[in-house]
Amino acid sequence: MTEENTIETLVKENPPPLQQLIERLKPLHVILSQNSYVKDTTHRLKRIIDDSESQPMLLILGKERVGKTTLINSLLGRALFTGGTDQPTSINTFIRFGEQECIKAHFLDGVIATFDISKLHLITVSDTFSAQIIREHLDYIEVYIKHDLLKSVTIVDSVALEVGPNNTAYFSQTLLQRVDEVFWVLRSGSPATDDEINLLKKMETFAITPHFIVNAIDQEDGDITSFIESEKSRYGHAIGDIVPVSALQALEARKTHDMQLLIDSRITELTQLIHRIVSNKQKKTRHVTEQLIHWLERLRKEVEMIPTREPYISAFESVERHNSEAEFEFTRQQRDRALISSYEEEYQNVSVIFNNVQTLYQLLQTLASELYLRDAEIEKYEENAALYQQFVRDYRKLHGEYSMEYTRFEKQYKKLSGKSLEFPIVDPENEEFLKGRIATLNKMQQQCIEKLEAIQRYEGYVCENLYAVQNRLNDLAAKRLKSIVSQLSDLNIQRKNERIFLKSYVDKLSEFNCIVESQGFLRDAVLPYMAGEQLPLSEQEKQHVYNTIDCICAVDLTHQALYKRSTIPEPDDLMAQFEFESKYKLNGLSLTESDVKSDLPEAPKEINYALA
Known part of the structure; x- marks a missing residue:
């Protein structure tokens, strides 16, 4: 056996500790997915699994008007997001790598709608009625971009910090604990407020050490070094690296191919810092392990509540909420109508795109x-x-x-x-x-x-x-029309699948055997590995994991056998409302x-x- 083959065999037989842990969690997720009572907890486990297998997540944090959007644009080398508007970022946005650039909008009720990348402005900052309705029902969006930086990191563009209770800036604790790294953006010459410093102190209790980016260094007349030293003296013990940059200069440099301006912007130093930080595999393993410990504690509380809260009633009410409550159904229909309106408007615009093209100049304007x-x-x-x-x-x-x-x-x-x-x-x-x-x-x-x-x-x-x-342009327009129809078809299928899943949940209410099965799996497959030497856990943390899983397994659910059938109505067929294929015929280009x-x-x- 050659040395090369030996190494290859060892890699296959001894995967990294994080991968081994995740392979134990995947069957646990499948087991728990059969019960809607722990649906949210199960979703959190799936998110831990997905996050561990994806690139490290980097959160961009800061107040309004500090240039977070411009900074992200400068990292991506293109004006992808609309910055400097009166409408600040109102949706958490996960920017991931994708060969095919698109947007996936995740709604609060679990529906996912796909949009062309050109619709990013509509979803994030447009003030049209349809856009506002869509945003009201959004949980978050994923933007898939073909960029080398995103091959190694996922960037999270967050909503702006808001003043919360006790003079502390508010931010989602769930998202903070989910991401691998936090980059806090300040504007040069504008010191961190007391609200921000209070949030920074709160992060210390979560063992989160953010890195700071001082933006707009080209627009500050004072000494940037003095500003940074002043900020360090206030809270430097609680932060990591500080990188001064000019996001505007970086964008202009890439637009004009001005290498000196790119150097002056210092955006390359920020990119290098990102690559260095996210390459720390051991830190990611530790981060995922901490998330799992918190998740186990949450699962313990959920399981301990089941015997005291008639599990069937809770699960059945969840199904009823999705199917019987008029208000919930009305808001969902509102969202569907807004999406159809958006698709129809785009379909109509594409169908008449060549109507006013009668000269070469008009053709060039349309192409642009x-x-x-x-x-x-x-x-x-x-x-x-x-x-x-x-x-x-x-x-x-x-x-x-x-x-x-x-x-x-x-x-x-x-x-x-x-x-x-x-x-x-x-x-x-x-x-x-x-x-x-x-x-x-x-x-x-x-x-x-x-x-x-x-x-x-x-x-x-x-x-x-x-x-x-001309023939090629007509083909591209027709292809775009088909894409719009396909996007609506995907949404329609998801609506139908939603009801199928709900019926499945009702059928599973006959028993809570999946919870019992998960207890055994935690005891026999997860606990031995977490109590071993492979993961970066202290003895105290191992004992905490042992006690938590022991409490989960101590809950007796074998006597819980409640079942009642429910009739779940069929969903509306969105494609039946889709008539714009017949209403809007493509008027081809004919010069x-x-x-x-x-x-x-x-x-x-x-x-x-x-x-x-």
Whole structure:
């Protein structure tokens, strides 16, 4: 056996401790998923599993107007999120890596709707009625972006800090405990408030040590070093690294390819710090293990409450809430109508996207505003068409200047000689004047010829490729329409699946055997591993885990055998309300060569000025 094969075998036989732990938790999640009474606790376990198997999560935290959104844009190298508006971030946003860029909106009732990345503004900051309704029912959103940084870390753009009780800035404790790292954003020259420092002290009790980013260093007249030292003197013992950056400079540098400006922005130092911090595998193992200990304590409380709270009634009321309460159903229908309205509006806009495109200029304007009409072939045509139009503009301007120069020449000659300008000219007295002016005109005439030749070359390309590009654009628009229908179909399937799951929950109310099964699994599979030497746990923590699982297993649920059937109505078919395929027919692009050609004045002729 070779050394390489030996190493490969050892890796397979001895996976990392975190992976071994997660492999024990996955069957436990499957077991607990059969009971809706511990649904929220089960969901938290699934989140622990998912977080452990995904990239480390980095939370961007801070007050309003400190530039969190601009900072995230600068890390991604593009103006993805809308910053500097009157509408601050109101939804926690998980920014993950994805080959196909899209948005997944997670609603409070568990429904997930997929949107094109171009709809990010609608979901996050738009003030339209539909957008506001959608946001009211949102839990959080996931934005999938193709960017190398996101291959190693998930960025969480959080809602702004708010002043809570006891003069302490409020932030979700659940999210704080879920993420692997916290980056706190301050604005240069604006010290942390007492509310923020109180929250920082609270984080110390959770063993959370945030790193600080001092943003907008390009806009502060004072000494940034002095500002940082002043902040360190106030609370430096409770924080990690401090990185001063200019998110605006970083965005401008990437836009203009200005390397010095990129260096000045110090965004690269922040990126390097992120890579260094999230590469600490042992810290992630410790973080997930701590989450699991907290989760076990939560499960203990849930299981101990079951015998005292008639489990069937609680589970059945949960099913009734989803199906019988008029108010809940009404809000869900409101959300569905808002989503359908949003999809219909987009479908209608796509179907008429080419209605007003009657010239090459209008086509270029449309391509610039609609991302779904772009691919390599279209972008090449767009680039050449834009150059064609630029040459046309340059030629018209030059031709106009030539005409004005010729008119001035005629007037000056008439004033000088008292005669109208006619060729050939016999005027030895004004020979120097004539030679100079005619030479200027002929130089401009030659420039006109050169521009016209360039125009003809690009016009040939534009006309030659017009119909192929036109067919491609029609295909892209039709593909976008199909995508919208598919998105609504996915939502409809989820609505139907929701009722299927609810029926399944009712059927499972016959017994709580899944809880009994989970007790045995915790005792036989999870406890021995957590009490071993593989995980970074102290003896005190191991004893706490042992006591918690012992309390869970001590609850006797074998006598709980309650069952009652419930009729769950079928959900409304959203596709039946979807009539815009028949209402809005795609009006394809239909340009001819005469539509894309520009009418140009004839080029001036060269003036032969051999004087008689």
